[in-house]
Amino acid sequence: MKCTNKCLALLTALAVCFGATGCSDEAIAFSYNPDYKVSAFRISGDTGFETADAFASGLCVVNGDINTDNSAVDMTDATSAGLFDLNSRTVLYAKNIHERLAPASLTKLMTAVVALKYGNPNDVITVSSNMGNLESGAVVCGLAEGDQLTLNQALHALLIKSANDAAVAIAEHIGGSVEGFADMMNEEAQAIGATNSHFVNPHGLNAENHYVTAYDMYLIFNEALKYDTVNEIISMTSYDTVYTDKNGNEKTLSVKNTNQYLAGNVAAPDRVTVIGGKTGTTNAAGNCLILLARDTSGNPYIAVILKSAERGILYTEMNALLEQATS
CATH class of the missing domain: 3.40.710.10 (DD-peptidase/beta-lactamase superfamily)
Structure with missing residues (x-):
């Protein structure tokens, strides 16, 4: 909980900085909300809130070669x-x-x-x-x-x-x-x-x-x-x-x-x-x-x-x- 409060305090300070004279010529609305249902701020152990599904949650994902050393699969050509x-x-x-x-x-x-x-x-x-x-x-x-x-x-x-x-x-x-x-x-x-x-x-x-x-x-x-x-x-x-x-x-x-x-x-x-x-x-x-x-x-x-x-x-x-x- 202390970690969460510190994170919120830091983010609030940054928001104030961007909106204050000397940091920027115009105020910038702080785009994050600790109550947003998929926000990373909700790290306090609360339950019952929603999370966003990953784009590839229902897909096969691969970065490189897989099983190419299998002698039963000849893909030489x-x-x-x-x-x-x-x-x-x-x-x-x-x-x-x-x-x-x-x-x-x-x-x-x-x-x-x-x-x-x-x-x-x-x-x-x-x-x-x-x-x-x-x-x-x-x-x-x-x-x-x-x-x-x-x-x-x-x-x-x-x-x-x-x-x-x-x-x-x-x-x-x-x-x-x-x-x-x-x-x-x-x-x-x-x-x-x-x-x-x-x-x-x-x-x-x-x-x-x-x-x-x-x-x-x-x-x-x-x-x-x-x-x-x-x-x-x-x-x-x-x-x-x-x-x-x-x-x-x-x-x-x-x-x-x-x-x-x-x-x-x-x-x-x-x-x-x-x-x-x-x-x-x-x-x-x-x-x-x-x-x-x-x-x-x-x-x-x-x-x-x-x-x-x-x-x-x-x-x-x-x-x-x-x-x-x-x-």
Whole structure:
């Protein structure tokens, strides 16, 4: 109690000093109150007052490499990787977890987060003429100027086929422009703690100053999984729908999942079920993959690998990573 009184006396003296002639030209209001419910002044042993929750109280937190000397996890050909136990909020594996790297189409998870936060799945998108401005060879679903489809339909094309034209259509609908939407992406990244990332487009095609970290991708995917629409879409193996062109004629969209686990081309380790996720590949980003998986008890995990050398190696590495969830 004496310590508390001395602290209060010192702080009061400082407040008087700042408000008195000779210390400052104008009085400065003392901003602390010993009765504030989360104040550090309440150190006298009182009970019943509230405390502030830490920002990361419900998140996995990691500073550096974890378990990289595990011979069962060969990440030689991957630049960065992480495995996160969502129930225990424990990081089971981490390699170069905070290194800034190109994310390729993993970017589209942040696009989905912003779209669902600020849009409605039933919104009708009218496609602009910008669909032809994508780089040569970019994956598209065939959208043309004047086409109309719902945001929900566009999100399916975005997350299942990884359609870059769908990403642009979403960005222009929500943000007014690709640039405006990128600003929204960066604001949302900051809000969820992904402060080591920066976006300049909604699709992840090669661009200067467009990067994430494996840890930030965990934060972004964790945020995306709060939306039922995302959970539904990432678990789908294929999707068929009908939208209209500029003349009102029907157009059919049929897409298949690029995730090799969901496509049935790669088997997950025993006692692990892959629920869904997002793939990404560009020359700059290499081969990238982020997954939501569950063990036989239903416990959820997020696993992410950035910049693996080849697609085949990527899935071998991912299986080695997922096996750590049940070891």
